[in-house]
Amino acid sequence: MFELSARAKDYLERTKKFIKDEIEPIETEFWREVHSQNLGGDWTKWQWPAQLETLKNKAKQQNLWNMFLPCAELGQGLSVQEYAHIAEISGRSLLAPIVFNCNAPDSGNMEVLWRYGSETQKEQWLKPLLAGEIRSVFCMTEPAVASSDATNMQATAVIEGNEIVLNGRKWWSSGLGDPNAKVIIFMAHTPDTSKDRHHQHSMVLVPINTKGVTIERMLPVFGDYDAPHGHGEVSFDHVRVPIENFIGGAGQGFEIAQGRLGPGRIHHCMRCIGAAEKSLELMIDRGMNRTAFGKEILKLGGNLERVAEARVAIDQARLLTLYAAYKMDTLGNMAALTEISAIKVVAPSVLEKVVDMAMQIHGGMGVSQDTPLTGFFAQARSLRLADGPDEVHKGMISKLELAKRGYSTRSKK
Structure with missing residues (x-):
C-alpha cells in the first residue's frame, strides 16, 4: 500500500x-x-x-x-x-x-x-x-475567544461597495516576524443571514503594509521568540482592501480551511515523526556514551524499556499517518476525516513523549539550545493546540464512530 x-x-x-x-x-x-x-x-x-x-x-x-x-x-x-x-x-x-x-x-x-x-x-x-522570494502569514486564532470553535470568530470582513473592510485582532500568527513576510491571509466573519453558520466566514488577502494593519508584538513560546520567523499578535483597524481580495468569494472560508488543513496535518505529523526519530537517535547516542555508577546511562533504570516504547510509538504513528495520506490520495479528504483527526492527536503526543525521554537522558544539556530537543519539544507541545486542540479532534473521532452505529453525540432535549 x-x-x-x-x-x-x-x-x-x-x-x-x-x-x-x-x-x-x-x-x-x-x-x-x-x-x-x-x-x-x-x-x-x-x-x-x-x-x-x-x-x-x-x-x-x-x-x-x-x-x-x-x-x-x-x-x-x-x-x-x-x-x-x-x-x-x-x-x-x-x-x-x-x-x-x-x-x-x-x-x-x-x-x-x-x-x-x-x-x-x-x-x-x-x-x-x-519562488521563495516572499513569505506569508495566516491569521485565524483570536485572543478574545475560544478559537477551538472557529464560529466564535469576532474579526469581521464586511463588504462596503467595491471594498472589504476588515476589523479584529489575531494572535499566534506564525511567520509574522519574518523580514520577508509580505501578505496575510485573514479569516473573518462575513455576516449574511441568508447563509448557514458555516458559510459566513471568508478568507481575504491583505498586504502586510496596508493602512490599519498593526503588528502589536511577537509572542514567545516557552521563552523563545522563534526568531526570525515569529508568532505575533496583529490588529486590523478599518483595513480596506479591494473586493477582489476575497479568496474563492465571500462565505467560502470554512470550505477553504478544510481543504488547507488536510494535507497540512499530514505534513505536520510526518515532521513530528521525523523529529521523534532524531530525538531517539540522540537519546541512544548520549545514553551509550556517558556513564554513571559504572554503567552506560541507557542501561540504568528503565531506560532500555523506554527505547523500546519509543520505537513502538514512532512506528505506530508513522503507519497511521501514511494510511491517512493514502486515503486522502485515493478517496479524498472527507473519507479520511477519522484518520486526519487521529494523527493530529497521536503524532505530536508521540514526539512530546520521545523528546521528554531524550531530554532526561541528556541531563542539563537536554534543556539547553545545544541540541534541537528544546525546539522539538516546543513544536510538539504547540501542535497539540494548533490546528485544533487534542480535545476537538477526539470529539470528531467519537462523533464519527457513533454515527457509524446510527447515534449522535448531541444531548437529547
Missing part, C-alpha cells in the same frame, strides 16, 4: 543526501547565529543568516523545491503520501523545511492560492511565494 514509485524514491534519497551533506554540517552554527542576535521580541531587526539563501539556491538547482505541492507544473507532482516520506526526513531538522520552501504556514497558504485563488492573485502572490 505504501510502496513508493521510483520517482518518489529518487526525491526521497536526494532529500536525505541534501540534508546530510548540506544542512546537518551547518545547522548548529546556523541557529547559534540566530540566537546570538539576542534581539528578543524586536522583530523589526530580525534577519535570516546569509547561509539560508545559499542553501535555498542549492535546493532549487536540485529540484528539491516546493515538493509538498502535487501540481507538477508548480511543484514536483508528488502525491500526499509520497511527500509524507519527505516531510518525515525534513522533520529531523528545524531548518530543512525552510530550505526546501516546504515550511508552514507558507505551504498551506500556497496550496490555498493554487486551489482557490484567482489568476490575478496567483500572479501577484502565489508566484513569488513559490
Whole structure:
C-alpha cells in the first residue's frame, strides 16, 4: 500500500543526501547565529543568516523545491503520501523545511492560492511565494475567544461597495516576524443571514503594509521568540482592501480551511515523526556514551524499556499517518476525516513523549539550545493546540464512530 514509485524514491534519497551533506554540517552554527542576535521580541531587526539563501539556491538547482505541492507544473507532482516520506526526513531538522520552501504556514497558504485563488492573485502572490522570494502569514486564532470553535470568530470582513473592510485582532500568527513576510491571509466573519453558520466566514488577502494593519508584538513560546520567523499578535483597524481580495468569494472560508488543513496535518505529523526519530537517535547516542555508577546511562533504570516504547510509538504513528495520506490520495479528504483527526492527536503526543525521554537522558544539556530537543519539544507541545486542540479532534473521532452505529453525540432535549 505504501510502496513508493521510483520517482518518489529518487526525491526521497536526494532529500536525505541534501540534508546530510548540506544542512546537518551547518545547522548548529546556523541557529547559534540566530540566537546570538539576542534581539528578543524586536522583530523589526530580525534577519535570516546569509547561509539560508545559499542553501535555498542549492535546493532549487536540485529540484528539491516546493515538493509538498502535487501540481507538477508548480511543484514536483508528488502525491500526499509520497511527500509524507519527505516531510518525515525534513522533520529531523528545524531548518530543512525552510530550505526546501516546504515550511508552514507558507505551504498551506500556497496550496490555498493554487486551489482557490484567482489568476490575478496567483500572479501577484502565489508566484513569488513559490519562488521563495516572499513569505506569508495566516491569521485565524483570536485572543478574545475560544478559537477551538472557529464560529466564535469576532474579526469581521464586511463588504462596503467595491471594498472589504476588515476589523479584529489575531494572535499566534506564525511567520509574522519574518523580514520577508509580505501578505496575510485573514479569516473573518462575513455576516449574511441568508447563509448557514458555516458559510459566513471568508478568507481575504491583505498586504502586510496596508493602512490599519498593526503588528502589536511577537509572542514567545516557552521563552523563545522563534526568531526570525515569529508568532505575533496583529490588529486590523478599518483595513480596506479591494473586493477582489476575497479568496474563492465571500462565505467560502470554512470550505477553504478544510481543504488547507488536510494535507497540512499530514505534513505536520510526518515532521513530528521525523523529529521523534532524531530525538531517539540522540537519546541512544548520549545514553551509550556517558556513564554513571559504572554503567552506560541507557542501561540504568528503565531506560532500555523506554527505547523500546519509543520505537513502538514512532512506528505506530508513522503507519497511521501514511494510511491517512493514502486515503486522502485515493478517496479524498472527507473519507479520511477519522484518520486526519487521529494523527493530529497521536503524532505530536508521540514526539512530546520521545523528546521528554531524550531530554532526561541528556541531563542539563537536554534543556539547553545545544541540541534541537528544546525546539522539538516546543513544536510538539504547540501542535497539540494548533490546528485544533487534542480535545476537538477526539470529539470528531467519537462523533464519527457513533454515527457509524446510527447515534449522535448531541444531548437529547
